Amino acid sequence: MSFFDRKKLNAVPENVDLSELERDSRYRIFSGRTEIFISAVLVLFAVFQLYASLSGRLPQQILRYGHLGFAISLAFILYPTTRKSSRRKVNPLDVLCSVAFLTVVAYFIGNFKALQLRAGDYTTLDTVMAGVGLFLVLLACWRVVGPPIVIIASCFILYGLMGSRGLIPVEMPGFLAQRGYQLPRVITHLFITTEGVIGNPIGVCSTYIFLFILFGAFLEKTGIGQFFIDLANALAGWAVGGPAKVAVLSSALQGTVSGSSVANTVSTGAFTIPLMKSLGYAPEFAGAVEAAASTGGQIMPPVMGSAAFLIAESVGVPYSHLMLVALVPAVLYFSGIWIMVDLEARRKGLRGLPRAQLPPAVPLILQKGHLVLPLCAIIYFMLSGFTITRSALWGVAIAAVVPFLRRSTWVSPRRVLEALPLSARNIVSVATACATAGIIVGMVTLTGLGQRIGTGMFQVVGGNVFLGLLCAMITSLVLGMGVSTTSNYIITSTVAAPILIQLGIPLLAAHMFCFYFGIIADITPPVALAAYAGSAIAKSNPFRTGVNASKLAIAAFLVPYMFALNPKLIMIGGTFSEALPMILTALVGLFGIGGGLIGYLNAPIGSCWRLLLVAGGLGLLIPGTTSDLVGVSLILAVYGLNMRKRRGEAA
Numbered sequence: 001m002s003f004f005d006r007k008k009l010n011a012v013p014e015n016v017d018l019s020e021l022e023r024d025s026r027y028r029i030f031s032g033r034t035e036i037f038i039s040a041v042l043v044l045f046a047v048f049q050l051y052a053s054l055s056g057r058l059p060q061q062i063l064r065y066g067h068l069g070f071a072i073s074l075a076f077i078l079y080p081t082t083r084k085s086s087r088r089k090v091n092p093l094d095v096l097c098s099v100a101f102l103t104v105v106a107y108f109i110g111n112f113k114a115l116q117l118r119a120g121d122y123t124t125l126d127t128v129m130a131g132v133g134l135f136l137v138l139l140a141c142w143r144v145v146g147p148p149i150v151i152i153a154s155c156f157i158l159y160g161l162m163g164s165r166g167l168i169p170v171e172m173p174g175f176l177a178q179r180g181y182q183l184p185r186v187i188t189h190l191f192i193t194t195e196g197v198i199g200n201p202i203g204v205c206s207t208y209i210f211l212f213i214l215f216g217a218f219l220e221k222t223g224i225g226q227f228f229i230d231l232a233n234a235l236a237g238w239a240v241g242g243p244a245k246v247a248v249l250s251s252a253l254q255g256t257v258s259g260s261s262v263a264n265t266v267s268t269g270a271f272t273i274p275l276m277k278s279l280g281y282a283p284e285f286a287g288a289v290e291a292a293a294s295t296g297g298q299i300m301p302p303v304m305g306s307a308a309f310l311i312a313e314s315v316g317v318p319y320s321h322l323m324l325v326a327l328v329p330a331v332l333y334f335s336g337i338w339i340m341v342d343l344e345a346r347r348k349g350l351r352g353l354p355r356a357q358l359p360p361a362v363p364l365i366l367q368k369g370h371l372v373l374p375l376c377a378i379i380y381f382m383l384s385g386f387t388i389t390r391s392a393l394w395g396v397a398i399a400a401v402v403p404f405l406r407r408s409t410w411v412s413p414r415r416v417l418e419a420l421p422l423s424a425r426n427i428v429s430v431a432t433a434c435a436t437a438g439i440i441v442g443m444v445t446l447t448g449l450g451q452r453i454g455t456g457m458f459q460v461v462g463g464n465v466f467l468g469l470l471c472a473m474i475t476s477l478v479l480g481m482g483v484s485t486t487s488n489y490i491i492t493s494t495v496a497a498p499i500l501i502q503l504g505i506p507l508l509a510a511h512m513f514c515f516y517f518g519i520i521a522d523i524t525p526p527v528a529l530a531a532y533a534g535s536a537i538a539k540s541n542p543f544r545t546g547v548n549a550s551k552l553a554i555a556a557f558l559v560p561y562m563f564a565l566n567p568k569l570i571m572i573g574g575t576f577s578e579a580l581p582m583i584l585t586a587l588v589g590l591f592g593i594g595g596g597l598i599g600y601l602n603a604p605i606g607s608c609w610r611l612l613l614v615a616g617g618l619g620l621l622i623p624g625t626t627s628d629l630v631g632v633s634l635i636l637a638v639y640g641l642n643m644r645k646r647r648g649e650a651a
Contacts, residue, residue: 026087027078028089039421041074043424046214049424053393065108066109066206067205069106071427071432072136072137072432073099073102074425076094076095079143081093104130122184127188130191133191134190137435141153141433149436149484150436153436153437156439157190159443160180160447161182163179167183178448181446186443190438190442193442195441196441197439197442200310203313204310204313207388208309208392209309209427210427211392213426213427214392214396217422218416219375219399220422221411221416221422222399224375227368228253232245232246232249233358236248237352237357238355240352241352242279242352243281245342247276247341248289248334251264261291261297261519262533265290266533268294272289273537273538279351279353283535283545284535284541284544287548288523289337290538291533292531292550292552295520296556298485298519299515299516299519304326305485305515306486307515308326311489311508314493315508317508323382328570328583329559329570332586332590335590336593337555343594343600370406371402374402400416430484441494444494450494450498461499468500469564471499472500472517475495476488476517476518476520476521492518497514500564505567513563516556520556520557525547530549532546554593558593559586561621562582562623566623569582585620588631588635589621592617592631594617595617601639603643603646605642609638609642615634618631619632
């Protein structure tokens with residue numbers, strides 16, 4: 001089997017072409033000596049990263065340049081130039097670009113000490129090499145991630161060149177006015193200093209993110225994904241709407257080790273979506289359930305989306321603390337989907353699978369339960385005070401050994417070692433996005449644009465917290481149409497988070513708010529990649545699937561407002577005992593909203609009652625005793641009246 005056959009590697013259904021759904025899945029397919037050579041380079045990349053993490057001897061700039069050198073040069077080889085380009089042949093120009101970037105990186109690593117000595121007084125050759133490197137980063141990002149983020153980064157560069165002293169002597173209006181910079185100053189700032197391409201985003205990518213992607217790759221090779229699906233079947237397959245609940249539960253479990261919405265959708269959806277359709281769920285609803293549940297994987301600890309590591313680094317909190325903070329919103333998210341799925345199943349009278357067709361839970365856990373040991377270990381290490389790097393390395397070591405603890409889970413050593421090139425390949429798109437996002441961050445710091453936009457937006461919203469949150473949400477959702485979650489978070493947190501902080505929202509809550517809405521973009525039409533992946537498997541209308549997914553994930557649109565307006569919900573400035581009443585009222589509120597949107601509570605509900613249920617649910621989500629009492633009263637009233645009506649009809 002070719003290592004580069006994505007469908008075989010990830011059990012993607014034959015009718016689904018990931019390259020049409022996710023740009024960073026459009027790999028070239030190699031064979032023969034070329035495959036051996038590329039696989040060797042990928043393994044070398046992984047070994048370089050492991051050496052850097054284990055030894056801790058490499059200076060940060062050299063580690064970042066080395067990481068970027070591997071990632072960008074591989075991007076030109078692994079990804080075809082356009083969608084119509086051959087995926088089985090490498091263009092000579094791509095080889096030239098790859099070698100050129102390696103030359104640039106070798107120059108800066110080789111002259112590392114000299115560059116430090118002449119910081120701020122760079123030579124013409126320094127500037128030329130930096131310019132070539134910057135251009136190749138943008139070119140690779142255009143190919144791997146897509147044009148939107150490259151266009152945004154280019155606009156930021158263009159802005160930095162404008163001004164009375166800039167290369168382009170054009171004065172910007174209002175709060176955007178600045179002095180401007182010459183091209184050499186911009187180029188060297190972005191590629192040589194740690195404020196640009198090799199800044200914080202690529203620093204986090206070259207350490208924490210890579211190790212957790214490697215950890216996930218090892219778990220994937222040990223078969224933990226199939227174990228999660230079997231376990232979800234055993235626990236929930238028999239219940240009302242069983243297959244849909246299996247999708248929610250298995251995606252939540254899969255989300256503990258994976259941080260990709262689309263990958264989660266196609267891996268678990270290959271089993272759950274056809275099963276849901278066979279038992280009576282509409283194709284649009286079946287695809288939406290899987291997409292909404294899989295998108296939640298990015299907010300499910302311990303292995304969240306890549307941007308979560310950037311949050312920990314940016315805010316300055318331990319990742320273990322971030323895991324605890326993220327747990328409550330994740331539980332509310334999946335609870336909201338579970339409630340919606342249950343009500344839809346009851347409305348349509350959909351039953352679960354016969355228990356005889358399901359795997360028994362206890363024997364399954366006894367045979368394969370040890371596969372979750374790496375996951376338990378990594379949580380234990382992080383909560384025990386180990387660094388993220390040390391915890392991830394221990395997790396990787398345990399994941400490589402754990403399948404050999406029982407004969408029933410043995411895999412070939414070759415399959416385990418395939419995790420090395422797989423993780424190296426998977427990091428390329430993340431590193432490319434982080435490098436380009438670093439350009440945006442670099443221009444914001446150089447020009448002071450973030451502070452200017454913050455001041456301007458603060459004046460626009462007039463100090464209104466809700467309007468500020470609304471602006472940040474819209475920004476994230478719009479950016480999510482064209483950029484990856486990681487890039488989305490970096491841009492939004494750079495521009496919008498400072499505004500939220502000025503409005504009085506705590507630092508971590510502001511960053512979490514931006515993070516969540518960047519993720520929700522994956523299921524928000526018109527561009528909803530996870531929903532489109534689900535619709536491809538379900539053979540349903542993509543837009544309707546996206547609308548259904550947004551409806552199912554209504555909690556994801558509401559919970560960020562809850563913890564932004566009342567940070568005690570995620571234990572910022574409070575304890576779990578203070579958060580518990582809010583969690584319980586939120587669950588009841590989600591039940592009310594779910595009943596209103598589905599049109600069913602204990603029986604079908606009319607339109608007016610549905611509106612009252614939604615209003616009651618929203619009341620319970622708004623902080624405050626009065627709103628809670630009003631919300632509970634409305635939900636109980638509708639429930640009681642509906643029950644009375646049902647009894648009357650039965651009589």
